Amino acid sequence: MDMSQYKALFLSESREYLRSIAEQVVALEQSPAERGAIDALFRGAHSLKGMAASMEYGDVVVVAHSMEDLMARVRDGALPFGAGVADLLLEGVDLIDALLKDVEEERPSSVPTDGYPARLAAYVPPPEKKAKKTDEAPEVSSPAAEPAPAVESAQAAESVPTPSAETERAKESAPELGGTVRVKTELLDHLINLTGELVTNKQRLLSIGRDLASPALNDAVSETSKLLRALHDEVMKVRLMPFEAISDRFQRSVRAVAKKSGKEIHFELTGREIGLDRGVLEQLVDPLNHILRNAVDHGIEDGEERERAGKPARGLVKLSVSRDRDRIHITVRDDGRGMEPQAMIDAAVRKGLITPEEGELLSPRQALMLSCIPGFSTAKEVTDISGRGVGMDAVNAAIAKLGGTLGIESEPGQGTVITLKLPLTIAIIHALLVQCGPIKTAIPVNAVQRTVELSRRQIETVGKRQMFQLDDESIPLLSLNRVLGLPLGRFPDGILPLFVTEAKGRRVGMVVDRLLGQHELFVKRLGRPLDGVTGLAGGATLGDGEIVTILDISELL
Numbered sequence: 001m002d003m004s005q006y007k008a009l010f011l012s013e014s015r016e017y018l019r020s021i022a023e024q025v026v027a028l029e030q031s032p033a034e035r036g037a038i039d040a041l042f043r044g045a046h047s048l049k050g051m052a053a054s055m056e057y058g059d060v061v062v063v064a065h066s067m068e069d070l071m072a073r074v075r076d077g078a079l080p081f082g083a084g085v086a087d088l089l090l091e092g093v094d095l096i097d098a099l100l101k102d103v104e105e106e107r108p109s110s111v112p113t114d115g116y117p118a119r120l121a122a123y124v125p126p127p128e129k130k131a132k133k134t135d136e137a138p139e140v141s142s143p144a145a146e147p148a149p150a151v152e153s154a155q156a157a158e159s160v161p162t163p164s165a166e167t168e169r170a171k172e173s174a175p176e177l178g179g180t181v182r183v184k185t186e187l188l189d190h191l192i193n194l195t196g197e198l199v200t201n202k203q204r205l206l207s208i209g210r211d212l213a214s215p216a217l218n219d220a221v222s223e224t225s226k227l228l229r230a231l232h233d234e235v236m237k238v239r240l241m242p243f244e245a246i247s248d249r250f251q252r253s254v255r256a257v258a259k260k261s262g263k264e265i266h267f268e269l270t271g272r273e274i275g276l277d278r279g280v281l282e283q284l285v286d287p288l289n290h291i292l293r294n295a296v297d298h299g300i301e302d303g304e305e306r307e308r309a310g311k312p313a314r315g316l317v318k319l320s321v322s323r324d325r326d327r328i329h330i331t332v333r334d335d336g337r338g339m340e341p342q343a344m345i346d347a348a349v350r351k352g353l354i355t356p357e358e359g360e361l362l363s364p365r366q367a368l369m370l371s372c373i374p375g376f377s378t379a380k381e382v383t384d385i386s387g388r389g390v391g392m393d394a395v396n397a398a399i400a401k402l403g404g405t406l407g408i409e410s411e412p413g414q415g416t417v418i419t420l421k422l423p424l425t426i427a428i429i430h431a432l433l434v435q436c437g438p439i440k441t442a443i444p445v446n447a448v449q450r451t452v453e454l455s456r457r458q459i460e461t462v463g464k465r466q467m468f469q470l471d472d473e474s475i476p477l478l479s480l481n482r483v484l485g486l487p488l489g490r491f492p493d494g495i496l497p498l499f500v501t502e503a504k505g506r507r508v509g510m511v512v513d514r515l516l517g518q519h520e521l522f523v524k525r526l527g528r529p530l531d532g533v534t535g536l537a538g539g540a541t542l543g544d545g546e547i548v549t550i551l552d553i554s555e556l557l
Helices: 004-030 035-055 058-075 083-104 115-121 163-173 185-212 215-239 244-261 278-282 285-299 303-308 341-350 356-361 364-372 392-401
Strands: 240-242 265-270 275-277 315-324 327-334 405-411 415-423 428-436 439-444 450-455 460-462 465-470 473-479 495-503 506-511 514-522 536-541 547-551
Touching: 004 035, 004 083, 004 244, 035 058, 058 083, 058 115, 083 115, 185 215, 185 428, 185 514, 215 240, 215 275, 240 244, 240 278, 244 265, 244 278, 244 285, 244 315, 275 278, 285 315, 285 327, 285 392, 285 415, 341 356, 341 364, 364 392, 364 405, 392 405, 428 547, 439 514, 450 506, 465 506, 495 514, 514 536
Parallel strands: 265 315, 439 547, 473 506
Antiparallel strands: 240 275, 315 327, 327 415, 405 415, 428 439, 428 514, 450 495, 460 465, 465 473, 495 506, 536 547
């Protein structure tokens, strides 16, 4: 019997089982006696073995079978669940994941698995160390290897359903011919592209309606706009994926860094069910991993230092996801040593990144954002893991490319909070259109704090810079025309139109020739060679057919 037609389904379901197994492993490290999680782990390995056997993928069967046998010993009480068992099981997850990649690429197995079953069969836990007198939960240990796709939160094990449990619930609640279907991502991309083209065509109809001054046409276009908005919302719901689709690797990352740096870490994750656009989600993995690794390696003190400061020896790192209308808020919080704003300013001045005069003008919040300048770091020792400020410029740039913002709050001795604010989708955006010389260009509204019409009398010169006062803060003025290499605008009436944005933690006023108002735009990727031009985030077509570029202001500045 030809089983190749079932390969895609096998790969998808097997990866669901791997994610569930890894989640249960980490959950059990927090509650080793949780019977439900132990049983779920055993069932997961058993089901994975059965699926692989039916598809005749022998190497996967061998690894899954050895994991099942190890969990049978735990389930029967012959072996306590500890860090050693967790390490072996997570190693098995990584092995099977690598084997699945070979299956997917239709190539011979390149993963050596010979020694793995024997190590599991012969595993004996090391003698227990004398426990400290503490009410704290067990240490979150980690494998020495770098994390691979796996697991996330140390939440209660019963809250993480196995695939079999999901299937049973779906059978009970869904009608006979209803339920969930699998759809290729290419089809979802095609749907959002069609919806985006309709948005562009709607703008064209609105333009025609204004020219014809036809009430009947305007009413029809208005009704079409409502239906299009509803269609867009539904298409976006289909494209949404829960945050847990990527969060599996964050617990592994925290676990690995904690073990490598010899620290006790308790990791919490909330909001794993929050949905994000697939395009946003895929690009969040590296930035979040970097922030979390920084928090563990550089933010959290070692146990002795924490105890001297009156803190529990075990540090806390918390990843929270929430939604506010069409915005996603992701917060990484640690209770470590925090950052001192004045120390940040002193380090930046010492490195020549800012002048002492500029440092005096920075607020504490702006001082903390200095960590996002390339080459900035206050770490006493740069390790092979991370260091606060090492690579934060890349993190900030990645978030800006998604149309989001990064903010830092910190209190010395109490910890640091890094907040990411992201759009729900990056395909259809609201943008501010501006005129700069002969061209129109667009700036995503989430990069625009406000628009201002400034009188020349409100401009003051400080050193070589022109500034103006806004909310009791001195804001530097820049010309977007000059940044783009265009002729400077002329303002015979003495009024300068501008928008206020943020660059490296500091607000900046960008002067333009004219502010043309907000538009809903369908973002299209730029082809070569424009895709390599700094500061261009994409292009869009207006209702009258005019093509405009969408600027990435943070990269441009």
